[in-house]
Amino acid sequence: MYRLDLRRLILLLTIAATLLTLLNSFHASYRTLYRQLIAQTLEANRAYAAKLAHSTDNFLKAAQQQLAYSATLLPELFDRPEQLDAEVARLKGQTGTFNGVFIVRTDGRVLATAPNSLGLAGSVLKTQEMLAALRARQPRISAPYAGVRGYLLVFLSQPISTRDGRYLGYVGGAIHLGKHDGSLQALLGNHYYQDGSQLYVVDANRHLLHHQDPSQIGEIVNGNPAVEAVLRGEEGSRQLLDSQRTDMLAGYAPVASTGWGVVAQRPSTATLAALDDLMLEILFDVLLFFVPLLVAIWWLSKLIARPLQQLAITARHWEFSSAQEQIRHVHSWYFEAEQLKLAMLNGLALLHGKLGRLNQENITDPLTGLVNRRGQQFALKRWQEQQQPFAVIALDIDHFKQVNDNHGHDVGDQVLQHVSHLMDSVSRSSDLVCRSGGEEFVLLLPETSLEAATQVAERLRGLISHTQAPTGAFVTISAGVAHWPGSASSVPTVLKLADEALYRAKRNGRNRVVVTGQQEIGSEDAPLD
Numbered sequence: 136m137y138r139l140d141l142r143r144l145i146l147l148l149t150i151a152a153t154l155l156t157l158l159n160s161f162h163a164s165y166r167t168l169y170r171q172l173i174a175q176t177l178e179a180n181r182a183y184a185a186k187l188a189h190s191t192d193n194f195l196k197a198a199q200q201q202l203a204y205s206a207t208l209l210p211e212l213f214d215r216p217e218q219l220d221a222e223v224a225r226l227k228g229q230t231g232t233f234n235g236v237f238i239v240r241t242d243g244r245v246l247a248t249a250p251n252s253l254g255l256a257g258s259v260l261k262t263q264e265m266l267a268a269l270r271a272r273q274p275r276i277s278a279p280y281a282g283v284r285g286y287l288l289v290f291l292s293q294p295i296s297t298r299d300g301r302y303l304g305y306v307g308g309a310i311h312l313g314k315h316d317g318s319l320q321a322l323l324g325n326h327y328y329q330d331g332s333q334l335y336v337v338d339a340n341r342h343l344l345h346h347q348d349p350s351q352i353g354e355i356v357n358g359n360p361a362v363e364a365v366l367r368g369e370e371g372s373r374q375l376l377d378s379q380r381t382d383m384l385a386g387y388a389p390v391a392s393t394g395w396g397v398v399a400q401r402p403s404t405a406t407l408a409a410l411d412d413l414m415l416e417i418l419f420d421v422l423l424f425f426v427p428l429l430v431a432i433w434w435l436s437k438l439i440a441r442p443l444q445q446l447a448i449t450a451r452h453w454e455f456s457s458a459q460e461q462i463r464h465v466h467s468w469y470f471e472a473e474q475l476k477l478a479m480l481n482g483l484a485l486l487h488g489k490l491g492r493l494n495q496e497n498i499t500d501p502l503t504g505l506v507n508r509r510g511q512q513f514a515l516k517r518w519q520e521q522q523q524p525f526a527v528i529a530l531d532i533d534h535f536k537q538v539n540d541n542h543g544h545d546v547g548d549q550v551l552q553h554v555s556h557l558m559d560s561v562s563r564s565s566d567l568v569c570r571s572g573g574e575e576f577v578l579l580l581p582e583t584s585l586e587a588a589t590q591v592a593e594r595l596r597g598l599i600s601h602t603q604a605p606t607g608a609f610v611t612i613s614a615g616v617a618h619w620p621g622s623a624s625s626v627p628t629v630l631k632l633a634d635e636a637l638y639r640a641k642r643n644g645r646n647r648v649v650v651t652g653q654q655e656i657g658s659e660d661a662p663l664d
């Protein structure tokens with residue numbers, strides 16, 4: 136099963152924590168900037184609407200003021216038609232405020248008009264607005280309405296009275312709405328953007344007086360909360376769905392003198408498009424910082440994990456004597472790793488001490504002090520793993536049963552010890568002298584050829600047969616010699632071959648050495664007792 140190692144775990148946790156922090160701050164920045172942008176746009180639109188409402192109000196007052204000034208001059212000129220013509224021409228031409236100027240008598244007859252092209256001079260006007268202006272006898276701004284030529288206009292009028300209060304009629308000026316030649320249109324301008332921003336003016340009856348799309352002028356705006364608010368006389372801003380169901384950031388302000396409302400609105404999406412660009416820029420900047428941070432984290436996690444990793448790997452091969460040395464070489468550069476290393480070294484020292492003692496007891500023959508069969512097997516296994524060539528001498532004391540029978544078991548034991556010492560004396564330190572069981576022994580000779588091993592066996596056989604045994608007489612041995620991998624590729628087969636050679640030596644009369652695959656090479660009869 137796949138298990139995360141410490142370094143990956145640290146790296147993963149740190150990256151996860153960093154990413155979460157990053158996401159969190161990114162989200163928080165987004166929310167803050169989002170709110171700021173919305174608030175800023177709402178406030179900008181409110182200020183813009185208020186400025187235009189104020190300008191419209193001032194513009195209408197100034198227009199009214201022009202008419203009022205003229206009205207003070209007109210009573211003196213009333214019976215001088217040329218002067219009246221000159222006055223309407225001045226009113227029309229001086230500021231360009233009015234698209235048409237009229238002087239109307241109390242009976243509705245038009246005394247003068249500008250421009251002349253209107254062709255209304257001398258006629259009696261009985262339109263609703265003209266009559267309303269006559270009846271008002273005070274300064275008046277009409278509701279927007281369609282004039283005789285079908286243009287939407289607003290009509291401003293100022294009563295004309297003599298000094299003694301006699302009412303003579305009025306002087307009035309028409310201002311086109313929603314037409315390029317309208318002075319109010321010029322004032323409000325044609326400020327609209329490609330991004331769907333809008334600026335429009337509504338009258339008290341929700342009719343559009345000004346809009347970037349002239350075809351909409353005169354239409355009624357319903358279901359727009361900004362329009363509802365501004366017609367209640369409120370100034371402010373709000374996020375809303377307009378009549379086209381578009382999410383808008385709207386600012387609005389009323390025109391005090393007329394009860395109209397100015398609304399400036401911008402689609403939320405247009406405002407937030409800038410935010411997306413900004414967030415992308417922030418993300419890029421953050422990544423510039425994050426990538427080196429990630430590399431630093433990776434490097435640091437490697438540094439922290441390395442000693443623990445090395446200790447862990449060594450712990451997997453605890454039983455090897457090299458483990459202690461490997462642990463000693465681990466660079467434990469911080470406190471916890473150092474403590475762990477010391478604990479492992481102590482534990483290992485204790486363990487190896489105990490194991491060493493146990494092992495020694497386990498593989499030693501108590502009677503002779505030689506390596507027992509288990510130790511022999513262990514050594515053979517290791518040599519095979521290490522591909523260590525060796526020779527085998529299997530040997531057996533001849534007629535040992537008679538020794539026991541004639542001298543007792545204890546003397547038999549002493550004879551076994553005696554043979555062991557002699558075996559020890561002919562072997563090198565790298566050789567392994569084993570008592571494989573009973574009165575059977577095995578001599579394992581690493582890095583020794585079959586011939587050299589045969590010579591050792593022969594020397595040993597001669598030595599034993601000429602050295603006095605604890606019985607007071609001499610014992611002899613028979614021996615079989617084989618080689619790994621010279622005699623066979625399998626170690627058990629080589630041992631078997633050595634045994635077979637030994638039994639051939641026995642069969643052929645004992646006290647001799649037989650090399651596997653060869654004729655016996657040594658025989659010498661020696662008395663047993």
Ligand SMILES: Nc1nc2c(ncn2[C@@H]2O[C@H](COP(=O)(O)OP(=O)(O)OP(=O)(O)O)[C@@H](O)[C@H]2O)c(=O)[nH]1
Nearest residue numbers: 531532533534535536537539544545547548573574
């Ligand atoms: N004293 C003593 N005798 C042992 C020990 N282990 C085995 N023996 C004896 O060794 C003798 C082996 O006898 P056998 O297997 O008949 O062989 P042998 O008498 O040596 O005859 P060959 O091997 O044919 O020459 C037996 O009598 C065992 O009791 C031991 O640890 N001490």
